[in-house]
Amino acid sequence: xxxxxxxxxxxxxxxxxxxxxxxxxxxxxxxxxxxxxxxxxxxxxxxxxxxxxxxxxxxxxxxxxxxxxxxxxxxxxxxxxxxxxxxxxxxxxxxxxxxxxxxxxxxxxxxxxxxxxxxxxxxxxxxxxxxxxxxxxxxxxxxxxxxxxxxxxxxxxxxxxxxxxxxxxxxxxxxxxxxxxxxxxxxxxxxxxxxxxxxxxxxxxxxxxxxxxxxxxxxxxxxxxxxxxxxxxxxxxxxxxxxxxxxxxxxxxxxxxxxxxxxxxxxxxxxxxxxxxxxxxxxxxxxxxxxxxxxxxxxxxxxxxxxxxxxxxxxxxxxxxxxxxxxxxxxxxxxxxxxxxxxxxx
Amino acid sequence: xxxxxxxxxxxxxxxxxxxxxxxxxxxxxxxxxxxxxxxxxxxxxxxxxxxxxxxxxxxxxxxxxxxxxxxxxxxxxxxxxxxxxxxxxxxxxxxxxxxxxxxxxxxxxxxxxxxxxxxxxxxxxxxxxxxxxxxxxxxxxxxxxxxxxxxxxxxxxxxxxxxxxxxxxxxxxxxxxxxxxxxxxxxxxxxxxxxxxxxxxxxxxxxxxxxxxxxxxxxxxxxxxxxxxxxxxxxxxxxxxxxxxxxxxxxxxxxxxxxxxxxxxxxxxxxxxxxxxxxxxxxxxxxxxxxxxxxxxxxxxxxxxxxxxxxxxxxxxxxxxxxxxxxxxxxxxxxxxxxxxxxxxx
Numbered sequence: 001x002x003x004x005x006x007x008x009x010x011x012x013x014x015x016x017x018x019x020x021x022x023x024x025x026x027x028x029x030x031x032x033x034x035x036x037x038x039x040x041x042x043x044x045x046x047x048x049x050x051x052x053x054x055x056x057x058x059x060x061x062x063x064x065x066x067x068x069x070x071x072x073x074x075x076x077x078x079x080x081x082x083x084x085x086x087x088x089x090x091x092x093x094x095x096x097x098x099x100x101x102x103x104x105x106x107x108x109x110x111x112x113x114x115x116x117x118x119x120x121x122x123x124x125x126x127x128x129x130x131x132x133x134x135x136x137x138x139x140x141x142x143x144x145x146x147x148x149x150x151x152x153x154x155x156x157x158x159x160x161x162x163x164x165x166x167x168x169x170x171x172x173x174x175x176x177x178x179x180x181x182x183x184x185x186x187x188x189x190x191x192x193x194x195x196x197x198x199x200x201x202x203x204x205x206x207x208x209x210x211x212x213x214x215x216x217x218x219x220x221x222x223x224x225x226x227x228x229x230x231x232x233x234x235x236x237x238x239x240x241x242x243x244x245x246x247x248x249x250x251x252x253x254x255x256x257x258x259x260x261x262x263x264x265x266x267x268x269x270x271x272x273x274x275x276x277x278x279x280x281x282x283x284x285x286x287x288x289x290x291x292x293x294x295x296x297x298x299x300x301x302x303x304x305x306x307x308x309x310x311x312x313x314x315x316x317x318x319x320x321x322x323x324x325x326x327x328x329x330x331x332x333x334x335x336x337x338x339x340x341x342x343x344x345x346x
Numbered sequence: 347x348x349x350x351x352x353x354x355x356x357x358x359x360x361x362x363x364x365x366x367x368x369x370x371x372x373x374x375x376x377x378x379x380x381x382x383x384x385x386x387x388x389x390x391x392x393x394x395x396x397x398x399x400x401x402x403x404x405x406x407x408x409x410x411x412x413x414x415x416x417x418x419x420x421x422x423x424x425x426x427x428x429x430x431x432x433x434x435x436x437x438x439x440x441x442x443x444x445x446x447x448x449x450x451x452x453x454x455x456x457x458x459x460x461x462x463x464x465x466x467x468x469x470x471x472x473x474x475x476x477x478x479x480x481x482x483x484x485x486x487x488x489x490x491x492x493x494x495x496x497x498x499x500x501x502x503x504x505x506x507x508x509x510x511x512x513x514x515x516x517x518x519x520x521x522x523x524x525x526x527x528x529x530x531x532x533x534x535x536x537x538x539x540x541x542x543x544x545x546x547x548x549x550x551x552x553x554x555x556x557x558x559x560x561x562x563x564x565x566x567x568x569x570x571x572x573x574x575x576x577x578x579x580x581x582x583x584x585x586x587x588x589x590x591x592x593x594x595x596x597x598x599x600x601x602x603x604x605x606x607x608x609x610x611x612x613x614x615x616x617x618x619x620x621x622x623x624x625x626x627x628x629x630x631x632x633x634x635x636x637x638x639x640x641x642x643x644x645x646x647x648x649x650x651x652x653x654x655x656x657x658x659x660x661x662x663x664x665x666x667x668x669x670x671x672x673x674x675x676x677x678x679x680x681x682x683x684x685x686x687x688x689x690x691x692x
Contacts, residue, residue, distance in 0.1 A: 007639065011646040015627065037614070037639045045617055045635055053631045268383070269390055281361065285399045289391055293353065293383045300357040300649055 047107025127165030377412035393453025473511030
C-alpha cells in the first residue's frame, strides 16, 4: 500500500496512482488528518475518498504510531493516550473508541484499532504490559465499533494489531487474545522500530501462522523490495511502507537491477531509461541523465517521476508474486529473489 | 509560453503540458542549462527536446537576463559579459556568438540574441548606450549565426530584442536598426524590470507597430491574465511569464472569476471546484477545500494541481483571443475583459 499520509500520496496524482501504479489500496494517517484538516471537515466534504478523489480502497491507521513518533508530551494511561499536536501544541486525547469514530468519519474501508507500539528494545515485563494494554484497547474498540451498527462490519472493517515486542510468547499470547474478536483481518505491528531485520522476520514467522489464512494478514511499516517476498512467504498479504515514496524523493530508486542512487556522476550522460525492464511513464520517456539533472537542480518533477517509478516497482513486485502464487510457482519465485545479491547503497 | 527554466516547467509532466495545458511552445533558460547540466551534455543526449521529452517547440532566451539578475561580479564590455555562476562562483564569458552556439547545441527552435537588459530607471544617456550595445551585439550574433549555415534559419530562428529603456525614441531607433537584420521574428525586451505597468504598455505601443505584423512579435517576461489581451491588442503574438507557475506554487490561483488566494479560511469547507468554468484535471476532480488542505500541509501535489490549472488558464486565454481574432470579434472580447474589475490580492 502506498502511503498517503495527509490525504495525498506525496508527489503523485490520484490519476497516476490508478493508471500508472495501479494500486488497489492506499494508506492514510488518522493522526495527521485528525489534526489537519480535521475528520469533521473531511466528513462534511463527503469522506476521504471524495476529498482526495481516490475511488479505490483506503486503510487508515489508528494514529497511535504517529502519536508515539511525532508528538511531544504524550502520556499513556488506561483510558487512552494524551498528546500535544506537533503542529501547534494543542492537547488531545485518543481513546480506542475515539479513533474508531475518527476513522468512521473519514470513511475508511479498513480501520485500525488504537494500539501501543512498543518501543525497541523493551524488556519482557515492559513488552508484556504494553501488549496487554493493546489487547484491552482492541476489545474496547470492537465493543464500540460493533455496538450501534452490527451491519457496518462488511463495509468498513476494523483490524486489531498484534504487539508483543521481540518476545515470541508474547506475540503468540497477543494473537490468541485478538483471535477472539473474530475480525475481518489482522495486523502485526511493532516492527520496523529499530530492531535487526532477522528479528522482524522471526516475529512475523511466529505470529502469522496463528492468524487465519483465510483473512488478510497485514504487516505494518515494511519493507525493502527484496523483503516483500520474504513476508509473503511467511503468509503476509498486505504491507505498507513510506520507503518507495520517501526514498524516491531522496534520489534512491529501486529497479529490477538493484538500487540506483541517481546523483552519482556515472549517470551524467547515461541515455538509458532508469529501469529498462519497467514500463512506467518515467522509464518509457526519460533518461537517467535527465533524472539526475532534475535531482541536482532540486526540481519538483524529479520527485514526481521518481515516486511514480518506485511505487510502480513495488506494486509490480506484488503483482509478480500474486501471479506466481496463482500458477503454483511461488517457491521458485522466492528462490530467484534470494539468489540476487543483497541490495546495498552504491 | 510556460517557462521551463531548467529543462522542466516546474511541477508538471510534459505529458500534461501537452494534453491538459496544450501549450504549443515553452521557454527554457540558456543561462541555467549552460551551467547545469551544460549544453554539451544536452547535445550529446540528443538535444533539449529529447532530453526533457518535449516534442513541441522550444524557445531559449540568450541568458543575458539571468546574468543580470542572478549572477554576481558581472562585467559588461564590448566583447560580451563576464559573470560568476550563481551555483559555484565559476567565471564565464557570454558573447553574442557564444550564446548562439549554446542555443544551437541545445537544439532550440527559436533562439534569442544576447542583449543588455537595461535596468530601471535608466537615464536617457545610459539607456542609449545600452541600446546601442544591444544592436551591435545583435549584428554580431546574426553574422555568426548566418555565416556557416544559411539554411539553418528555417529550422532554428534567431530573434533580436528591442531595448531602449522607457524612452520612446530609443525604442524606435532600436527597432529600426534591428529591422535591417530581416529576422523571422522580433522581441521587445527590457520590460517587467520594475517600471509602472502603464510604461510597459506605452513602450509596447510605441515599438510593436514598427515591427512587421507578418512576423511573430514577442514581449518578454509578461504578464497578468488581464494584461495579456492588452498586449495582444497592441500587436503582440507571443509572451512568456513565470507568473502562472510561480504564483501557483505560492497559492495564488487565477480563475475566470478572479484570483483565488487558496489559504484563505473561507475555502476551508468549500466543496466547489477551483474554477467552475475550467475543464482542467484539477477543476474536474478536486475541491477548493482539498486544494487549501494540500497548500497548508505543504504537499507537492498542491504545486502540481495548481500549476496545471494556472497554466491551463493562461493558455485558455490565448486560445480565446485567437478564436476571437479569427471570427473578427477581438474588439468585443477586449471590451469584455476591460469591464471586469481589476484583479487584486484578497
